[in-house]
Amino acid sequence: MREIDVGLVARSIRDLCIAANYELDRDVLDAFERALEQEESPVARDILNQLRENARIAKEEMIPICQDTGYAVVFVELGQEVRIVGGNLDEAVQKGVRDGYREGFLRKSICHPFTRANTGDNTPAVVHLELVPGDRMRLIVLPKGGGSENMSGAQMLTPAVGMEGVKDYVVERVRMAGPNPCPPTVVGVGIGGTFETAALMAKKALLRPIGSRNQDPELAAMEEELLQRINRLGIGPQGLGGRTTSLAVHINMMPCHIASLPVAVNIQCHAHRHKEETL
Amino acid sequence: MTEPIRLTPPLEDRDLENLRIGDSILLSGVLYTARDAAHKRMIDLLDRGEGLPFDIRGQVIYYVGPSPARPGRVVGAAGPTTSYRMDDYSPRLMERGLKGMIGKGIRSKEVIEAMVRYHCVYMAAVGGAGALLSKCIKKAEVIAYEDLGPEAVRRLEVEDFPVILVNDIRGNDLYQEGMKRYER
Numbered sequence: 001m002r003e004i005d006v007g008l009v010a011r012s013i014r015d016l017c018i019a020a021n022y023e024l025d026r027d028v029l030d031a032f033e034r035a036l037e038q039e040e041s042p043v044a045r046d047i048l049n050q051l052r053e054n055a056r057i058a059k060e061e062m063i064p065i066c067q068d069t070g071y072a073v074v075f076v077e078l079g080q081e082v083r084i085v086g087g088n089l090d091e092a093v094q095k096g097v098r099d100g101y102r103e104g105f106l107r108k109s110i111c112h113p114f115t116r117a118n119t120g121d122n123t124p125a126v127v128h129l130e131l132v133p134g135d136r137m138r139l140i141v142l143p144k145g146g147g148s149e150n151m152s153g154a155q156m157l158t159p160a161v162g163m164e165g166v167k168d169y170v171v172e173r174v175r176m177a178g179p180n181p182c183p184p185t186v187v188g189v190g191i192g193g194t195f196e197t198a199a200l201m202a203k204k205a206l207l208r209p210i211g212s213r214n215q216d217p218e219l220a221a222m223e224e225e226l227l228q229r230i231n232r233l234g235i236g237p238q239g240l241g242g243r244t245t246s247l248a249v250h251i252n253m254m255p256c257h258i259a260s261l262p263v264a265v266n267i268q269c270h271a272h273r274h275k276e277e278t279l
Numbered sequence: 280m281t282e283p284i285r286l287t288p289p290l291e292d293r294d295l296e297n298l299r300i301g302d303s304i305l306l307s308g309v310l311y312t313a314r315d316a317a318h319k320r321m322i323d324l325l326d327r328g329e330g331l332p333f334d335i336r337g338q339v340i341y342y343v344g345p346s347p348a349r350p351g352r353v354v355g356a357a358g359p360t361t362s363y364r365m366d367d368y369s370p371r372l373m374e375r376g377l378k379g380m381i382g383k384g385i386r387s388k389e390v391i392e393a394m395v396r397y398h399c400v401y402m403a404a405v406g407g408a409g410a411l412l413s414k415c416i417k418k419a420e421v422i423a424y425e426d427l428g429p430e431a432v433r434r435l436e437v438e439d440f441p442v443i444l445v446n447d448i449r450g451n452d453l454y455q456e457g458m459k460r461y462e463r
Contacts, residue, residue, distance in 0.1 A: 043301070054409070057411055063346075063352075066406075067343060067345050067409040067413075069346055069356075105348070105355055107344065107429050108429070109344075118428050145407075146360075147384075178385055178454060178458070179383065180385065232463050234459065236457060236458070236461055238405055238406060239383075239385070240443065240445075240457045241457025242461050269406070
C-alpha cells in the first residue's frame with residue numbers, strides 16, 4: 001500500500017483552486033482562435049477578442065478570469081492501493097478549498113438555499129470520489145459558475161423518442177438558455193444510467209479536452225451533429241448573434257433501465273476552468 | 280463597428296432617446312452595484328415605505344458581485360452576472376428613477392415593457408470578462424449591506440466601461456434581432 005498524507009491533498013486542492021481560476025487551458029484558448037477564424041459577425045469577433053484579452057490579463061495580473069469563481073466541484077480518483085493517512089480525506093479537500101479561495105482572493109459564492117446567508121469560505125465543495133485501480137490519486141478541480149449551471153437541465157425521456165429525441169432535447173436546452181450561460185459554451189451531455197448518473201456523466205463530459213471526440217464512432221458523430229445544429233441557432237458569443245454558440249459538445253453514455261431514457265445537459269461557460277494533479 | 284457613444288450618469292431621458300440596440304457605449308463616472316440579495320433588500324425597503332440606500336434617480340445599476348480585491352488593488356474580477364434574476368425587482372426601481380441596468384442575458388417581457396414606460400435602458404457587458412472589465416474600475420466602496428459580501432451595494436467609479444445596448448426605450452431587443460440575423 002502506498003501512503004498519501006491528507007496534508008498533501010489539502011495543499012494540492014488549494015493550488016488547483018487558485019490555478020484554475022487564473023489560467024485557461026490551451027484547448028480553450030485554441031478554441032477561441034478557431035472560433036475567430038470562422039465567425040462572421042463583427043460583434044461576435046469583438047467579443048471573442050475580448051475573451052482572449054481577458055484570459056491574458058487574468059493570467060498576467062493574477063485577476064480571476066471571471067468574478068464568479070464558482071462552486072468548487074472536486075473529482076477524486078483514488079487508487080485502491082492507496083492508504084489515506086494523517087486524517088480525513090473529505091475534510092482535507094474542504095480545507096484545500098477554504099485555503100485556496102481565501103489565499104487566491106477568489107469570490108465566496110456558496111450560501112444557504114433559503115436565507116441566502118453566505119457560508120463565508122466557499123465550502124462545502126462538492127466531492128465526487130471514485131475508486132480506481134493503482135496506487136495514485138488524481139485530483140481535478142472544476143470551479144463551476146452559477147450562470148451556466150442554472151441553464152443546465154435533466155429530463156427523463158421515454159425510450160420511444162430514441163436518439164433523435166435526445167438530440168432535440170439537447171439543442172432545445174441550449175436554445176432556451178440563449179445568452180444567459182455566457183456563450184460560447186461547452187455542452188456536457190450524459191445519456192443513460194439513472195436520474196443522478198446522467199447528470200454526473202454530463203458534468204464529467206466537461207472535463208474532456210475541447211476538440212476531442214468520443215471513442216465510440218456513433219457518439220462521436222452525434223457530438224459533431226449536435227455542435228453543428230447548436231451553432232446554426234445563431235445565438236453566438238454572449239447571445240448577440242453569430243456562428244459560435246458552443247465550442248464543443250461532449251457526450252458520455254451508459255446503459256439505462258428498460259423503462260427509462262435519462263438525459264442531462266450540463267452547460268459550461270466560455271470560462272471553462274479546470275485543473276488537475278496526480279499524486 | 281461604429282464609434283462608441285460616451286455616457287456619464289446620472290442619465291436623463293434625452294440621453295436615452297437616440298440610443299439604438301447594438302450601440303457600443305462607454306460609460307464613465309459612477310455606477311452602483313447590486314445583485315440578487317441587495318435587490319431583495321431594496322424592494323423590502325420600498326415595501327415598508329422607506330428610502331433606498333442611494334439616490335437612484337438617473338442612475339445605472341451594474342449587476343455584479345466582484346471577487347475580493349488583492350491588496351493594493353481597487354477591486355477583483357468584476358464581470359456582469361445574469362440579469363433575469365433581477366427581473367421581479369427592476370420595474371419598481373425604474374418607477375423610482377433608475378435609468379440604466381448593466382448585466383448579461385435576456386430580460387422578461389414585463390421588464391422590457393417597464394423600460395418603455397419609465398424610459399430606462401438595458402446594457403450588456405461581456406459576461407466572464409471579469410479581469411478585463413475590472414481594469415475600467417478606478418474606485419470601489421461599499422455603501423450598503425456590507426454583510427452580503429460580494430452582493431453588497433458598491434459605488435464604483437469607472438472610466439470607459441464598455442457595454443452594448445440590448446434593450447432601448449422603444450422595446451427593441453438585440454438578443455432577438457442578433458439571433459434572427461445569424462440563424463440558419
